[in-house]
Amino acid sequence: MSFLHWAILIPFLFAIIVPMLYKYIRPVHTGWFILIVPSVLFVFFLPYINPVADGETFMETVPWVPSLGINFSAFIDGWSLLFALLITGIGALVVLYSIYYLDKKYEDLTNFYVHLLMFMGAMLGVVLSDNVIVLYVFWELTSISSTLLISYWYHRDASINGALKSLNITVLGGFAMLAGFALLYVMTGTFSIQEMIGQAGGVIDHPLFLPTIILILLGAFTKSAQFPFHIWLPDAMEAPTPVSAYLHSATMVKAGIYLVARFTPLFGGAPEWFWIIAGGGLLTLLWGSLSAIRQKDLKGLLAYSTVSQLGMVMCLLGLGSAALYFDDANELYTVAILAAVFHLFNHASFKGSLFMTAGIVDHETGTRDIRALGGLMLVMPATATISLIGAASMAGIPPLNGFLSKEHFFMAITDATEYGIFNMETAGMLFPVIGWLASVFTFVYCCIFFFKTFAGPFEPERFAKKVHEAPIGMLISPAVLGLVVVIVGIFPNLLSQSIIEPSMAAILQGLPTDAEAFTVDIEHWHGFDLELFMTIGVVGFGSLLYLAMGKWRKLSIYNKTTDPFSPVYDSGITGLLKGSRLITNVQMTGRLRDYLTFVSAFFLIITIWTMIRYDAFVIDTQNISEISTYEVVLVGLLVISMLALPFIQQRVAAIVVLGFVGFLIALFFVNFRAPDLALTQLLIETVLVILFMLAFYHLPEFRKEKMKASFKWSNALLSFGVGLMVTLIALSAFSYGQGHDFSPVSDYYIENSAxxxxxxxMVNVVLVDFRALDTVLEVLVLGVAALAVVALIRLKMKEGDDI
Amino acid sequence: MKWKTNNLLFIHVTRIVAFLILTFSIYLFFAGHDDPGGGFIGGLMTACSVLLLYLTFDKRKIDEMLPINYVYLIPAGLLIAFGTGFLGILFADPYLTQYFDYFTLPWIGEFELATAVLFDVGIYLGVAASALVIIVTIAGDE
Structure with missing residues (x-):
């Protein structure tokens, strides 16, 4: 275990003591203790910047399941370091903010901070794991902790629905991704991402390539809320605002982007990879920005804006993957990757601060509805200033950092038309057009966000609370992020060598990194070129569109806020529930004999099919040991009592005969010199007879059942068939063993048990030592069954009660 | 309890036999490592002896005599069995690795100590308690 592993595990370990902190140190807000974790981790990751910028990477491995090639490998390069710093840095600010946002008197802080720490650890695990299986485990953990955080106010229906929606969609994608990882293993023979990249050559031409990338991208697209899976993100806004700022804008939703970039060296250069990601991203960008305009809820607006910005980064990553097609580090392609990395960072900073200010507005006024808000500029000047910085950066106004990355985005999408591959010269024209259009919409919703909240006349009587500026502690975190927006905007090259260049090198692994295209130099002024005119166009048209809002705000499309894809999901869920209830009702009749019929029939069909399919019926009577008189007598008694059973009309007699059968079997074990089995069988039989006798009290009067003869015949046929098949299979297995050299498993135990x-x-040693896990799990099953009996009988259900 | 009986012979035989069975079950438990027996069989037989008591006497009487809530014994047994598994992890071996060694004491001679016995205690408790819980609960149902 290296420090790197501990860095991932510390949040989980700390989460264990949170309930104690909350219970025993009540006067201090628990958040102050939590704040230590991300702060320390942030400081821990900072010193990695210099060596990573020099091109170093770090890999620490701890074996987990070495026999399957699953190792807990922590890997740091530029790309994972950027995420680690974002997770811990923004994590610290969010925790600080939450201390003022959540009142320690009224809110259950334990739930909040335990789940938040769980998320932090899981997210660090996602970005630092090199092994895809470990990555998957952490990936699902982020989904689960996200769900728990969304449902933090679990007494609200909307919270529960939003949480379930996010869980359903992201975990479904996660499963698909797991299948994709399995296919990757089939293709490459390793679970390590870096080892896969080392042998990238064969993957793209492999017949499994397309299914693999579709499955993996399903995981990435659901997590990063890409069209049409974006519908969970707006509903996730039911979470407390610190959670929205942290998980649903700065970190977790970027996990999909992380994954796409991580796999770009492996899959990049294939047209499918290029088009799915770039096209999907572009569509998401447009859809998100359009939907954001229609939102009346501040956080809903920010949610759709996050969807759209994530789509933009995704689109850029798709475009940049073309560099690997050419195997050439030309600035024409690398600029897209540069813009993606840079915008990812910028988005985390300005969107984080915007969420926090939206949270402040909600906290201080009691509403987030833009139709009710207005005129807060003079009441909350600090909040207004920070919001203005964030919104201006998002809209792409110079000299803030959003302007710079937006310029690079324009540069990348206009360059993309000149690639000359993958039909980019024709269909590629869509990129600049749609990208520009979406930027206009982005400008409009930024205006809506700021002016509808802060501009206009202030009318105190519209608010339920007395509105005033937020406490200073609540303003620190958004102010820090706002400062980052300004500083990076003015001195963008602060990040160039330390963060952006190493990240680009990690995403475009395999290209010569000393090439000129990897030297990042971000400038505000490029001269009068196309990008500048596009920006001017965005501001001009955007302003016009916003000023004309009075005209289009009456349109019905503006007034409907629900996403057209949400009903699709809803009807899917109701359909699923209805369908499964239908199937359950058909098979769960509540009658034991029906279940027995299903099981036996299925067994019969599957064994007959298998035996015929492999032509496996062989009966070889050679080498069969002699049958003693004792055995003949036992079998005879067994057959007679079994045949007698169905004709017994008295219940007690039936139980006794059934017990007799069990004791006969015990005698068989004695005959074959298996004392342990015989003893167990005897005891089980005894207990069973007692149990039957007891159950007998609770059964209704035994009455002769009047059933159709045909029904009984089918039952007889079924039981006869099962018996015959078992016998035939046993004989065939024996005969098969004659011709082949098999050594029984028991030899090992005979030799080694002492x-x-x-x-x-030997039997006991197998039970307690060689296969102890089987034993303990069997007892677990037994214990659970016993508890279920208690639950069923003590908590009796009435007729018609549903489970 | 409906199944209270007044059969005198049955009552008197049970008074002796139930405890013989109980003793034998404990013998079986310890014999397990080298001879037939072990936690599973021992547990079942213990359950049988207690069940015999329940069959013979009034449930209330037995509850007074054995004031044990078997429901709690199930997780206790499982915890012991699962818990001994972590011994292996402490010594950097796989989960549920069992250890044993031979010791010599004056007068007693050589004997064996094995962690498998601890594990078996868990199995014993889990099995005995599960069987008892299932049957006593069903029997006690009105």
Whole structure:
């Protein structure tokens, strides 16, 4: 275990003591203790910047399941370091903000901070794991902690619905991704991402390539809320605002982007990869920005804006993957990757601060509805200033950082038409057009966000609370992020060598990194070129569109806020529930004999099919040992009592005969010299007879059932068939073994039970030592069954009660 | 309890036999490593002896005599069995690795100590308690 592993595990370990902190140190807000974790981790990751900028990477491995090639490998390069810093840095600010946002008197802080720490650890695990299986485990953990955080106010229906929606969609994608990872393993023979990249050559031409990338991208697209899976993100806004700022804008939703970039060296250069990501991203960008305009809820607006910005980064990553097609580090392609990395960072900063200011507005006024808000500029000047910085950066106004990355975005999408591959010269024209259009919409919703909230006349009587500026502690975090927006905007090259260049090198692994295209130099002024005119166009048209809002705000499309894809999801869920209830009702009749019929019939069909399919019926009577009189007598008694059973009309007699059958089987074990089995069978039989006798009290009067003869015949046929098949399979297995050299498993136990486990009773040594896990899990099943009996009988259900 | 009986012979035989069975079950439990027996069989037989008591006497009487809530014994047994598994992890071996060694004491001679016995205690408790809980609960149902 290296420090790197501990860095991932510390949040989980700390989460364990949170309930104690909350319970025993009540006067201090628990958040102050939590604040230590991300702050320390942030400081821990900072020193990695210099060596990583020099091109170093770090890999620490701890074996987990070495026999399957699953190791807990922590890997740091530029790209994972950027995420680690974002997670811990923004994490610290969010925790600080939450201390003022959540009142320690009224809110259950334990739930909040335990889940938040769980998320932090899981997210660090996602970005630092090199092994895809470990990555998957952490990936699902982020989904689960996100769900728990969304449902933090679990007494609200909307919270529960939003949480379930996010869980359903992201975990479904996660499953698809797991399948994709399995296919990757089939293709490459390793679970390590870096080892896969080392042998990238064969992957793209492999027949499994397309299914693999579709499955993996399903995981990435659901997590990063890409069209049409974006519908969970707006509903996730039911979470407390610190959570929205942290998980649903700065970190977790970027996990999909992280994954796409991580796999770009492996899959990049294929047209499918290029088009799915770039096209999907572009569509998301447009859809998100359009939907954001229609939102009346501040956080809903920010949610759709996050969707749209994530789409933009995704689109850029798709475009940049073309560099790997050419195997050439030309600035024409690398600029897209540069813009993606840069915008990812910028988005985390300005969107984080915007969420926090939206949270402040909600906290201080009691509403987030833009139709009710207005005129807060003079009441909350600090909040207004920070919001203005964030919104201006998002809209792409110079000299803030959003302007710079927006310029690079324009540069990338206009360059993309000159690639000359993948039909980019024709269909590629869509990129600049749609990208520009979406930027206009982005400008409009930024205006809506700021002016509808802060401009206009202030009418105190519209608010339920007395509105005033937020406490200073609540303003620190958004102010810090706002400062980052300004500083990076003015001195963008602060990040160039330390963060952006190493990240680009990691995403475009395999290209010569000393090429000129990897030297990042971000400038505000490029001269009068196309990008500048596009920006001017965005501001001009955007302003016009916003000023004309009075005209189009009456349109019905503006007034409907629900996403057209949400009903699709809803009807899917109701359909699923209805369908599964239908199937359940058909098979769960509540009658034991029906279940027995299903099981036996299925068994019969599957065994007959298999035996015929492999032509496996062989009966070889050679080498069969002699049958003693004793065995003949036992079998005879067994057959007679079994045949007698169905004709017994008295219940007690039936139980006794059934017990007799069980004791006969015990005698068989004695005959075959298996004392342990015989003893177990005897005891089980005894207990069973007692149990039957008891159950007998609770059964209704035994009455002769009047059933159709045909029904009984089918039952007889079924049981006869099962018995015959079992016998035939046993005989065939025996015969098959004759012709082949098999050594029984028991040989190993006979040889080793005394030496390895110190016991001379082999059966018992197998139970407690060689296969102890089986034993303990069987007892677990038994225990659960016992508890279920208690639950069923003590908490009796009435007729018609649903489970 | 409906199944209270007044059969005198049955009552008197049970008074002796139930405890013989109980003793034998404990013998079986310890014999397990080298001879037939072990936690599973021992647990079942213990359950049988207690059930015999329940069959013979009034449930209330037995509850007074054995004031044990078997429901709690199920997780206790499982915890012991699962818990001994972590011993292996402490010594950097796989989960549920069992250890044993031979010791010599004056007068007693050589004997064996094995962690498998601890594990078996868990199995014993889990099995005995599960069987008892299932049957006593069903029997006690009105």
């Amino acid at each position: 030496d390895l486990a110190g016991g001379y009773n």
